[in-house]
Amino acid sequence: MQDQPLLPCIELLPLKAALPAGQDSELTVLARLSPAQPVDSTGPRSPLNLALVIDRSGSMAGQPISMARQAAQAGIRLLEPHDRVSVVIFDDEVETLIPSQQVADPEKLCREIERITSGGSTALHAGWLDGAMQVAQFTDQRALNRVLLLSDGQANQGKRHISEIVPDVRGLTARQVSTSTMGLGRHYDEDLLRGMAEAGDGNFEHIEHASQLPGFFETEFHGMSRTTGHTVSLGIEPNPEVGSLRTEILNDLQMNDLRRAQLPNLIAGRPLEVVLTLQVPAQAEQAEQGVLRVRLAWTGRDGIRRKQRAQLNMPVLPGDQFDALTENADVRVALEVQLNAKAKRDAVHLIDRGDYAGSQRVLRNRQDVYAAHAPMAPAPVREQEMAEMSELIDGLMEDRQLTRKRAASQNYNRSRSK
Known part of the structure; x- marks a missing residue:
């Protein structure tokens, strides 16, 4: 008999552990989703089927292309013999430098990477599509099939606009080929690369300096190797007996056709936190009231679609007892971080x-309001949030293009628990 897979842990944590009787109220809930750890972390992991797609346009000349080569080589050295990899490079033309193959000799592949030099314009869509086709030839339901795209410029050859490119990415995602994107520097199109990552069920990274590339590649590869579920969605199901329960997800997440939030991949060791607010109509005093359920759905590395529900029940207390309740510090911290992102x-x-x-x-x-709540946050969280907002405020006087990228990237990261 085949062992049943371990399911994620779903916690529904309210800011206050009750509802006030006889009055309308706003309820804040933290949905914390903790992916299961693999049963045998010492055994062979599931395979990866990857295409590295690297912008080699003229703007990549010098340190950027050198660091891109080093990052690709560092990534390849992390792969195992049962993984597949291809490397596609593009400027105004596209070249498949390394056709998709198993990683039998990583050092040989790394020597091929040394051939990458900078060139002309930026045929971003054509480069991505060639990489996607390399992955699509060998899709494996047990594998994580992904294109990893690095670019530092604007798409200016072939398809150029987000409205043209994102539907193509979404179509390949439906064929089990996902996409992650990395934007380097201050001249790339962050809306396009983020849109591709969201449509591609992958990740988007803003990288300011080429020296950061190897570390980001390593983080992406490590996350892929520990992915336990993809195409993840979260549905909010209010209890109709409570009345008209208006809900809002504070995280900046895309909604699918069923009005469920699209979440990042489930990665062992990386909990996801989603903050909800609900406008609850007045309830009668009672020992327990079912308020809502959440529906988590994902596709496992075995290709099987699974779902899991969790329900939040709460007492309804007289006003004086409700007022005496203390707030859950974890929920308050998560709420303030999402308000910063907003x-x-x-x-x-x-x-x-x-x-x-x-x-x-x-x-x-927002920084002033956050400062009032910041003492309850762990010091690293508090310091990072305050420093990032200060940097954005100052940056608006110095480099608005880069500041926009920083603000958009920080919002993206916080909304996905990064």
């Missing part, structure tokens, strides 16, 4: 409208 989204929208003073004002106001 302020960064708002700042990006104002930057796009040319309202730089308004963008600064949004960030300053």
Whole structure:
């Protein structure tokens, strides 16, 4: 009899552990999703089927192309003989430097990587598509089949616009070929690369300096090797007996056709946190009230689609007893981080409208509010959040293009528990 797979742990944690009787209220809930650890972490992991797609356009000349070579070589050395890899390079033309093959001799592949030099323009879509086709030839339901795209510039050859490229990425995702993207420097199109990663069920990274590339490649490869589920969604199912329960997910997540939130891959050792708010109509005092369920669904590395539900029940207490309850510190910290991320989204929208003073004002106001709640956050979280907002505020006076990328990247990362 085949062993049943270990399921993720779903925790539903309310900010306060009750509802107030006889009055409308706002309920904040933290849904914490902890992927299961593999039963045998010492055995062989599931295979990877990868294409590394590297921008070699003229803007990559010098240190960027050198670091891209080093990053690709470091990634290849992390692979195992049962993995597959291909390498595609592009400028205004596309070249398959290494056709898809098993990693029998990683050092031989690394010597091929040394051939990469900088060239002309940026046929981003054609390069990505060639890499996707390399992966698609050998899709394996047991494997994580992924294109890893690195670019430092704007798509200016072939298909160029997000409305043209993202549907193609989504179509390959439906064929089990996912896409992660890395944007290097200050000139790439962050909306396009993020859109490709979201449509591709992968990750998006903003990389400011070429020296960061090997570390980001290693993080991506490590995450892929520990992925236990992909095409992950979270549905919110309010209890209709409670009345009209309006819900909002604070994380900046794409919604699928069924109005379920698309989540990052399930990776062992990386919990996902999603913050919800619910407008709850007045309830009668009672010992327990079912408030909502969540529905988590994912596809395992065995290709089987699975789902799991968890329910939140809460007492409904008189007002004085409700007021005496203390807040859950973990929920408060998660809520404030998502509110910081929302302020960064708002700042990006104002930057796009040319309202730089308004963008600064949004960030300053949010920083002041966060400072009041910051003492309850762990020191590393508190310091990072405050430093990032200060950097964005100052950056709006110095380099608005780079500041927009930073704000968009930070919002993306916080919304995905990174």
